[in-house]
Amino acid sequence: MSSTKLVRVSNNIRGKKLISSDGNFEEFLSSVRSKFELDEAENITFVEEYGAEVDSDVFPILVSLDGIQNIIFKLEEESSVLEIDLSYNNTSQSSYFLPAAGNIGLSQSFGIGDNFKQILQTTVQQNNVIHGIVEDCKSKGFVDDKSSTILINEFVSKLIEIKGDSPATSVQKQFAAAIVEILPCWRYSGSKDGLDILFDEVSRSGLIQTRLRRIHQILHTSQKISFEFSLMKEESQHNFTNSWPVFSSKLLIKAKEFNSSPAVTKYLAEESDQWDQSLAALFLLLHLIPPAAQGKAKGSRSKTTCAQMLMVSYYKSGTPLNSILDTWSDEKRQPNLICLGEDKKNLVSFSLVVDKILLPIDATNSTEAIDRLFKSHYVFSAEYDKNLQGVWKFLQVFIYKIDVDKTDLSRKIKQVSSQLHGILAESRLE
Incomplete structure (x- = not known):
């Protein structure tokens, strides 16, 4: 194999590292020894993530597969370590030992899932929303669908933080056991270990497994959003990037001619100049097609400024990306564009947050970034945020030209499209 992958x-004790390989097993073995500072005398065996042994015959084939492969190495001295018994039992618990690295010679005993259990308990206690959901489920004696989605997203995010985005099957099962310990009503009575809802060894359709697959899909697709979208809507692929620069410029100039509402007037006078042209026009469109009230309840309509943050989030250059996710609002459930720059007019970096996962995108300016944000709804099968439906549907029908005759448009969208008919025509969109 000629290409380098x-x-x-990884090793349960020594952590994980990325190693480049062209498929030569002996060179790979040497790199592992070097990276993990292992003696030449150490007897190393390799297994793939499901436990099958990887030898010199299998290794080149495994590495040639698409994506980054996960290989676990074990040392002969670790073979005597007790395997983790993951059977769930309320009356007794087996224990396992983690031998210390190097020559420290210490070992520590843990009950099944105690490490994960402690981490999950801390996570629950530190998050008032999660704590409330857990207590509510305990009180009801079951986990409803909405609570299930929120808890799995939160818990699996913690698992990924600890073990990476491809934790071993045994780790997933141990994690499921820990969840069942802190939330017994999630235990499935129809199986011996009670883990089937969270981790299904046969069908691999447990909630943890499904969530991890979703994350893999997002991570593997993030850099190919435009390509994936082109496979779905080839005729619409370049409509936005070809037309938005002209459209946005004319919209900012002419909007006050057909809409002199206090909100639009204030935005144009006080806020639009703070942003670069593309984003300023996008937010102006949001003022022209503000969030519609949802149902009869008061307060169900999001303010335009709040809706704006559901679409785009700005941070100063140098803001640690981890801190962005650590403080991420639960209200931002749909794809959101992250913009970094010295100020809002001079943006230098763009990313997306999808399902609380930060994704780099191939955008060099805000027009391309908005384009990727819109397309991500199609690529990741995400619904439009209810507060942003007006703007997204306008872009979908009148800019991208997608499902023009099939999309249900509100009176407001139709009215604005009529007012913008001249600008659309001048931007070659009519």
Whole structure:
């Protein structure tokens, strides 16, 4: 095999590292020894993430597969370590031992899932929303669908933080056991270990497994949003980037001619100049097609400024990306564009947050970034946020030209499209 690929190599004690390999097993073995500072005398065995042994015959084939492969190495001295018994039992618990690295010679005993259990308990206690959901489920004696989605998203995010985005099957099962310990009503009575809802060894359709697959899909697709979208809507692929620069410029100039409402007037006078042209026009469109009230309840309509933050989030250059996710609002459930720059007019970096996962995108300016944000709804099968439906449907029908005759448009969208008919025509969109 001539091309060089990355391999994620891990060990339960020594952590994980990325190692490049062209498929030569002996060179790979040497790299592992070097990276993990192992003696030449150490007897190393490799297994893939499901436990099958990887030898010199299998290794080149495994590395040639698409994506980054996960390979776990074990040392002969670790073979005597007790395997983790993951059977769930309320009356007794087996224990396992983690031998210390190097020559420290210490070992520590843990009950089944105690490490994960402690981490999950801390996570629950530190998050008032999650704590409330857990207590509510305990009180009801079951986990409803909405609570299930929120809890799995939160818990699996913590698992990924600890073990990476491809935790071993045994780790997933141990994690499921820990969840069942802190939330017994999630235990499935129809199986011996009670983990089937969270981790299904046969169908691999447990909630943890499904969530991890979703994350893999997002991570593997993030850099190919435009390509994936082109496979779905080839005729619409370039409509936005070809037309938005002209459209946005004319919209900012002419909007006050057909809409002199206090909100639009204030935005044009006080806020639009703070942003670069593309984003300023996008937010102006949001003022022209503000969020519609949802149902009869008061307060169900989001303010335009709040709706704006559901679409785009700005941070100063140098803001740690981890801190962005740590403080991410639960209200931002749909794809959101992250913009970094010295100020809002001079943006230098763009990312998306999808399902609370930060994704780099191939955008060099805000027009391309907005384009990727819109397309991500199609690529990741995400619904429009209810507060942003007006803007997204306008872009979908009148800019991208998607499902023009099939999309249900509100009176407001039709009215604005009529007012903008001249600008659309001048931007070659009519």
